[in-house]
Amino acid sequence: LLNSHKSGRHFLQIPGPTNVPDRVLRAIDNVTIDHRGPEFAVIGKAVLAGMKKVFKTESHVVIYPASGTGAWEAALVNTLSPGDLVLMAETGHFATLWKKMADKLGLKVEFLPGDWRHGANPAQIEARLACDKEHQIKAVCVVHNETSTGVTSRIADVRRAIDKAGHPALFMVDTISSLASIDYRHDEWGVDVTVSGSQKGLMLPPGLSFNAVSEKALAASKTARLPRSYWDWQEMIAINSTGYFPYTPATNLLYGLHEALEMLFEEGLDAVFMRHQRHAEATRRAVRAWGMEILCKNPDEYSSVLTAVMMPNGHDADAFRKIVLKNFNMSLGQGLTKLSGKIFRIGHLGDFNDLTLCGTLAGVEMGLSLAGVPHRKGGVQAAMDYLAESAAKEVTAS
Numbered sequence: 194l195l196n197s198h199k200s201g202r203h204f205l206q207i208p209g210p211t212n213v214p215d216r217v218l219r220a221i222d223n224v225t226i227d228h229r230g231p232e233f234a235v236i237g238k239a240v241l242a243g244m245k246k247v248f249k250t251e252s253h254v255v256i257y258p259a260s261g262t263g264a265w266e267a268a269l270v271n272t273l274s275p276g277d278l279v280l281m282a283e284t285g286h287f288a289t290l291w292k293k294m295a296d297k298l299g300l301k302v303e304f305l306p307g308d309w310r311h312g313a314n315p316a317q318i319e320a321r322l323a324c325d326k327e328h329q330i331k332a333v334c335v336v337h338n339e340t341s342t343g344v345t346s347r348i349a350d351v352r353r354a355i356d357k358a359g360h361p362a363l364f365m366v367d368t369i370s371s372l373a374s375i376d377y378r379h380d381e382w383g384v385d386v387t388v389s390g391s392q393k394g395l396m397l398p399p400g401l402s403f404n405a406v407s408e409k410a411l412a413a414s415k416t417a418r419l420p421r422s423y424w425d426w427q428e429m430i431a432i433n434s435t436g437y438f439p440y441t442p443a444t445n446l447l448y449g450l451h452e453a454l455e456m457l458f459e460e461g462l463d464a465v466f467m468r469h470q471r472h473a474e475a476t477r478r479a480v481r482a483w484g485m486e487i488l489c490k491n492p493d494e495y496s497s498v499l500t501a502v503m504m505p506n507g508h509d510a511d512a513f514r515k516i517v518l519k520n521f522n523m524s525l526g527q528g529l530t531k532l533s534g535k536i537f538r539i540g541h542l543g544d545f546n547d548l549t550l551c552g553t554l555a556g557v558e559m560g561l562s563l564a565g566v567p568h569r570k571g572g573v574q575a576a577m578d579y580l581a582e583s584a585a586k587e588v589t590a591s
């Protein structure tokens with residue numbers, strides 16, 4: 194399969210890993226240097242400073258050579274002790290995996306049930322915390338952008354809910370699929386640990402993950418008793434101040450990160466967020482024009498990163514995705530666990546522009562026809578109309 198050449202670019206329209214831009218690939222292609230030599234410290238310091246800007250924090254950022262799952266574990270083991278009670282919100286597949294990890298680590302998890310079509314409910318969190326007069330709950334954990342459903346959680350509102358309840362729990366947020374695509378403010382929103390990963394909005398291959406750590410979380414790590422060694426923040430943060438790492442870092446991925454950060458800052462973070470919003474809106478217009486249903490129920494919680502589309506009853510989303518891959522060389526996201534076969538997910542994040550969106554939506558629309566899925570024509574047209582109209586507005590404004 195790998196040897197059979199297909200002309201043109203593969204459309205990697207899963208919601209991460211995303212298409213890695215040429216500039217980033219070329220940066221990764223540089224020679225691997227001595228990670229204890231003088232050149233390395235310059236890169237080390239630059240990427241740590243750049244990531245602080247992306248997290249919007251003045252506090253600490255930790256970079257692990259690991260997938261996002263590693264950074265989830267780091268957040269929990271650095272701050273909590275065996276048997277601690279943690280409040281988590283069931284927003285979808287990834288929230289469920291984080292919950293299972295907490296179970297395995299010996300934490301007690303209260304999982305606020307959800308229907309996988311809504312984000313975390315701030316009022317429900319406030320009510321639960323308000324009952325916890327003895328402050329048994331040590332942390333509240335929420336996934337910002339639930340990649341399995343295309344639903345976001347309103348993090349600033351969850352923060353307000355914790356404050357209204359007057360509760361001292363740590364606040365931990367997974368931004369693995371939102372960071373550098375959807376506005377996120379670690380300090381302003383009073384988040385204690387933000388978890389993220391390289392392979393989505395940061396436009397890198399998989400392999401790096403991150404924690405942004407508040408002073409409150411760092412203080413908690415001094416007394417937290419879950420066993421940890423590789424993930425320990427203390428040594429990492431101490432050595433990072435010199436631009437180095439306590440163990441061999443993923444040097445070439447850090448070159449890529451350096452380049453990706455340059456690209457994000459050249460475009461401007463606000464412009465990056467606007468671009469994602471615009472592409473998401475165009476995608477939703479296409480879905481509605483096809484007469485299909487968006488999984489996310491609440492417009493305030495629509496994801497700018499991906500759109501999950503529900504298949505009409507009796508039609509298998511995976512059979513449809515196979516047809517799209519075979520005929521148009523495009524990968525779409527599958528439905529995970531309880532959504533398996535019921536939805537497909539269109540990723541519209543990372544290194545992406547109006548024409549890549551049009552190509553993506555054209556592949557979906559042609560695939561729907563080929564797979565015999567009932568729909569109306571005109572989704573791509575609806576998206577194009579919106580893109581042209583909003584581009585014209587930008588031209589008038591500038």
Ligand code: PLP
Binds near residue numbers: 261287399
């Ligand atoms: N959390 C979210 C929201 C994700 O989208 C993912 C992966 O897609 C993960 C966690 C797990 O990250 P990884 O697969 O990099 O370990």
